[in-house]
Amino acid sequence: MVEMVSNPMANEPNPTDIQTTKLYEAWGLTEHEYDLIVDELGRLPNYTETGLFSAMWSEHCSYKKSKPVLRTFWSKNERVLQGPGEGAGILDIGDNQAVVFKAESHNHPSAVEPYEGAATGVEGILRDIFSMGAQPIAVLDSLQFGDVTSKQTQRLIDGVVAGIAGYGNAIGIPTVGGAMNFDATYQHNPLVNVMAVGLLDQDLLHVGKAEGAGNVVLYVGATTGRDGIQGATFASAEFDSSEDQNRSAVQVGDPFMEKLVMDATIQAIQEYGDVIVGVQDMGAAGLVSSTAEMADKAGMGMILDLDQVPQREENMTPYELMLSESQERMILVVKKGHEDAVKQIFTDADLNAIVIGEVTDNKQYQLTFDGALVADVPVDFLTSAPKVELPQTEPARLVEATTAQYQPEVTDATAVLKQLLAQPTIASKAALYRHFDCSVRADTVIKPGGDAAVVRVRGTEKALAMTTDINSRYTYLNPYIGGQWAILEAAQNIVATGAEPIGITDCLNFGNPDDPEIYYELAQSVAGINEVAQVINTPVISGNVSLYNETDGTAIYPTPMVGMVGLHTSTDDITTIQAKQAGDVVYLVGELKAQFNGSEIQHMQTGSVSGDLFSINVDHAQAVQAKILEAAQSHYVNSIHDIAEGGLGVAASEILFGTPFGAELTLAAPIGNAFSEAPSMFIVTVAPAEQAVFEALMGDEATKLGEITENPTLKLVAQDQTINVSVSDVESMYKDSLWQQLQ
Structure with missing residues (x-):
C-alpha cells in the first residue's frame, strides 16, 4: 500500500501553514468549507488536496450557488436523449440521428486576454460536442461589449473576433451566426458566449462515466503545461480595477492540435465504441474535474499516477498537473486489455495516448507522485460542494417601476430611422463576421445576417436552424419578462427560417450571486425562460452559468443568453428574410402596440432604459409563431423576418437590403409605433x-x-x-456605420 504524505513538495506550504494563513481563502474556499473538508478527511488537507477542493467547489465547476435555480429547468420531452449533466445535451432528430449542442462562457479570460480567451472558448465548447461522439458542424457566438467608440472596447473587439476566427477557421468548423450587442454595462466586463452544434448517430453516443473496476484511464492529446492553473477559481470571482488580473489563468490553444484530437476521438468512438466506457474533455479545473466527475457519475473511485502525465514544462508539481487547464486534452476510460488498440489511433495522429491510472471500487480519489500517495479524498465529497441557500430581494428599481411607456421624440421619422439603423446593436456586423469562415464543410444554407443560421444535415433532406439571442435591457427592467422575451425571440428567429424549435441551451451571465438582488434577477430570469420553454416545447438540455460579472462592485445587466436549435424536415421549407419579387403583398403578423420601455429608441434618445415591461401572453405569442411556421412549411410566404430591435421600421428596411426592390406601406397608427418593440411580431411577404x-x-x-x-x-x-427614403441611403447607413465608429 502506498503511504500518504502530508507535504508532497518541500517548497509548498504544509497543511498547518495552510490552516494558519488561511491560504484556502485566496483560492475561493470559505472558512466553513475548509472546516468541512477537515472534518470529512479527519486531518488537515495538504496543498494539493486543498487545490483540488478549491477548484471543484468553485461556482464555475460546482454551480453550488446557482444549482437550486438550475434544477427548476424543464429538460425532458419526447426528443431528449441526454439532458443537463454531461458535456452537451442531445435531441433525437429522427432516422437514428441526433443533434448535440451546448453553450459556454469565456467572459473573464476574454476580458484579460481577448484573443486567447475567445479562442479557447471555441476550443472548449467543441470538445464538449465531440466528447459525446458527435461531429461538430457549426459554431455560433454571442458577444456583448461596451462603448463602441472606446479604445478599450475596440481592443477587446479586435482580439475576441480574431480569436474566434483564428480558432474556428483553422479547425475547419464554420462560424455561422450569433449576436453582438453594445452597452455601457459591459465596458469593463465583456461577455463572450460560444455555442457549438454537432451531429451524432445515436448508437455512437458516449457519456463521461468511469465504470468498471480495473478499467484504464487513458490520457490523450496535448501535453500539460502551467497555463490556465486555477482558471475555474479565476472565473468565480469579480474583477477589481486596482489589481492586475491573472493572465496565467487564461489557457493558450492550438487549433491544429485540436483538429487532430477531434478527429482521433471521433474515429476511436466509431471503431472501438464498445470498449470505450466513457469520454470527457479536460475543461475547467483540468484533470481533476474530468476524472473525478467521471468516477463519481459511475459511483466508483480512481487512482492516478501523476508521473505518467505528459508534461511540457519541467518540475511540475501535483497541484499544477491537476489544476492546469492546458487545452486539447481528453480522458477516455477503456476496458482493461483493449487500451493498446485505442491508443494506436491517437499515436498514429502523433498525439499522446498514455495510461495514467485505473478505475477502483473504493470510491476514493487517489493521486500518486514520485512513488508516494499525495492525495486521498472521497470522490463523492470532492464532487459535491456544500449546498448554498442564498436570499433573494427584489431590487428597488423593479418595485418602483410602472408600465407607463416612454414616449419617443419623432419629429422627423426618416431621420429617426436612419439613426436607429446606425446604432451599433442594430447596424450590420458584416465588417466583423466577415472574418469568420461560415461556409467550410459546404453545408451552410443561411449564413450570418439572417434571422437564424441554417446548416444542411448531409445526406438527408433535413437541416438544422440555430440562433443565439439576448436582450439584457429587457431583463434589467423586468427579469421574469426579460427571460420570457429572450426565449421567444430565439424561437421567432428559428420559425422565421421555416424550422420547428426543438430545444435550447443557455449562458446565464450575472453579477455576484451573494447580492440578494442579483440572485433575485437570476431566479426570475430562469423562471421566465422555463415557463416559455414548456409552452413552446423546447426543453433546456444544456447550459452554463457565469457569475461574478462585475467590476468594483458594479454588475453587468442580468444577461441570460438563449441558444436554440430548430429542425427542418425538408430543406424545401427554408425561408429567408429578403423580399423576392415586386408585387408581393407585405403583412405585419402579430400585435403592434406602443411599447417603448427598454427599446432601442429609448436607449438612443436617452442613453439609458427605464420603466417596467408589459406582461407577455405566452400562449398567444406561441400561437402566432405556430401560424408563421405553418405558413412557411406550406409555402404560402416568400419571405419572413422577425421584428426585433428598432421595430417595424428597421425590419421593413432590412427585408429590402441586398435586393433591387422597395416597398409602399401604410400603418394605421402614429409613426412612433413603427419603432416599438414587442415579442412575436413578423413582417412577411406573400x-x-x-x-x-x-x-x-x-x-x-x-x-x-x-x-x-x-x-x-x-x-x-x-x-x-411619412417615411420616404431611398433604400440605398438607409442600406449604406446600416452597412457602414459600425465600421466607421470602430475607426
Whole structure:
C-alpha cells in the first residue's frame, strides 16, 4: 500500500501553514468549507488536496450557488436523449440521428486576454460536442461589449473576433451566426458566449462515466503545461480595477492540435465504441474535474499516477498537473486489455495516448507522485460542494417601476430611422463576421445576417436552424419578462427560417450571486425562460452559468443568453428574410402596440432604459409563431423576418437590403409605433396567388401593410408622418456605420 504524505513538495506550504494563513481563502474556499473538508478527511488537507477542493467547489465547476435555480429547468420531452449533466445535451432528430449542442462562457479570460480567451472558448465548447461522439458542424457566438467608440472596447473587439476566427477557421468548423450587442454595462466586463452544434448517430453516443473496476484511464492529446492553473477559481470571482488580473489563468490553444484530437476521438468512438466506457474533455479545473466527475457519475473511485502525465514544462508539481487547464486534452476510460488498440489511433495522429491510472471500487480519489500517495479524498465529497441557500430581494428599481411607456421624440421619422439603423446593436456586423469562415464543410444554407443560421444535415433532406439571442435591457427592467422575451425571440428567429424549435441551451451571465438582488434577477430570469420553454416545447438540455460579472462592485445587466436549435424536415421549407419579387403583398403578423420601455429608441434618445415591461401572453405569442411556421412549411410566404430591435421600421428596411426592390406601406397608427418593440411580431411577404390562403390561415393575426415595388424606395405612410427614403441611403447607413465608429 502506498503511504500518504502530508507535504508532497518541500517548497509548498504544509497543511498547518495552510490552516494558519488561511491560504484556502485566496483560492475561493470559505472558512466553513475548509472546516468541512477537515472534518470529512479527519486531518488537515495538504496543498494539493486543498487545490483540488478549491477548484471543484468553485461556482464555475460546482454551480453550488446557482444549482437550486438550475434544477427548476424543464429538460425532458419526447426528443431528449441526454439532458443537463454531461458535456452537451442531445435531441433525437429522427432516422437514428441526433443533434448535440451546448453553450459556454469565456467572459473573464476574454476580458484579460481577448484573443486567447475567445479562442479557447471555441476550443472548449467543441470538445464538449465531440466528447459525446458527435461531429461538430457549426459554431455560433454571442458577444456583448461596451462603448463602441472606446479604445478599450475596440481592443477587446479586435482580439475576441480574431480569436474566434483564428480558432474556428483553422479547425475547419464554420462560424455561422450569433449576436453582438453594445452597452455601457459591459465596458469593463465583456461577455463572450460560444455555442457549438454537432451531429451524432445515436448508437455512437458516449457519456463521461468511469465504470468498471480495473478499467484504464487513458490520457490523450496535448501535453500539460502551467497555463490556465486555477482558471475555474479565476472565473468565480469579480474583477477589481486596482489589481492586475491573472493572465496565467487564461489557457493558450492550438487549433491544429485540436483538429487532430477531434478527429482521433471521433474515429476511436466509431471503431472501438464498445470498449470505450466513457469520454470527457479536460475543461475547467483540468484533470481533476474530468476524472473525478467521471468516477463519481459511475459511483466508483480512481487512482492516478501523476508521473505518467505528459508534461511540457519541467518540475511540475501535483497541484499544477491537476489544476492546469492546458487545452486539447481528453480522458477516455477503456476496458482493461483493449487500451493498446485505442491508443494506436491517437499515436498514429502523433498525439499522446498514455495510461495514467485505473478505475477502483473504493470510491476514493487517489493521486500518486514520485512513488508516494499525495492525495486521498472521497470522490463523492470532492464532487459535491456544500449546498448554498442564498436570499433573494427584489431590487428597488423593479418595485418602483410602472408600465407607463416612454414616449419617443419623432419629429422627423426618416431621420429617426436612419439613426436607429446606425446604432451599433442594430447596424450590420458584416465588417466583423466577415472574418469568420461560415461556409467550410459546404453545408451552410443561411449564413450570418439572417434571422437564424441554417446548416444542411448531409445526406438527408433535413437541416438544422440555430440562433443565439439576448436582450439584457429587457431583463434589467423586468427579469421574469426579460427571460420570457429572450426565449421567444430565439424561437421567432428559428420559425422565421421555416424550422420547428426543438430545444435550447443557455449562458446565464450575472453579477455576484451573494447580492440578494442579483440572485433575485437570476431566479426570475430562469423562471421566465422555463415557463416559455414548456409552452413552446423546447426543453433546456444544456447550459452554463457565469457569475461574478462585475467590476468594483458594479454588475453587468442580468444577461441570460438563449441558444436554440430548430429542425427542418425538408430543406424545401427554408425561408429567408429578403423580399423576392415586386408585387408581393407585405403583412405585419402579430400585435403592434406602443411599447417603448427598454427599446432601442429609448436607449438612443436617452442613453439609458427605464420603466417596467408589459406582461407577455405566452400562449398567444406561441400561437402566432405556430401560424408563421405553418405558413412557411406550406409555402404560402416568400419571405419572413422577425421584428426585433428598432421595430417595424428597421425590419421593413432590412427585408429590402441586398435586393433591387422597395416597398409602399401604410400603418394605421402614429409613426412612433413603427419603432416599438414587442415579442412575436413578423413582417412577411406573400405572392398575390397565395394571398387568400395566407389570410385564411392567419385570420386577424395578419395586417396588410402594402406591397413590394420595383421602385427602390421605402415609403411608410402613418397617421401623422411619412417615411420616404431611398433604400440605398438607409442600406449604406446600416452597412457602414459600425465600421466607421470602430475607426
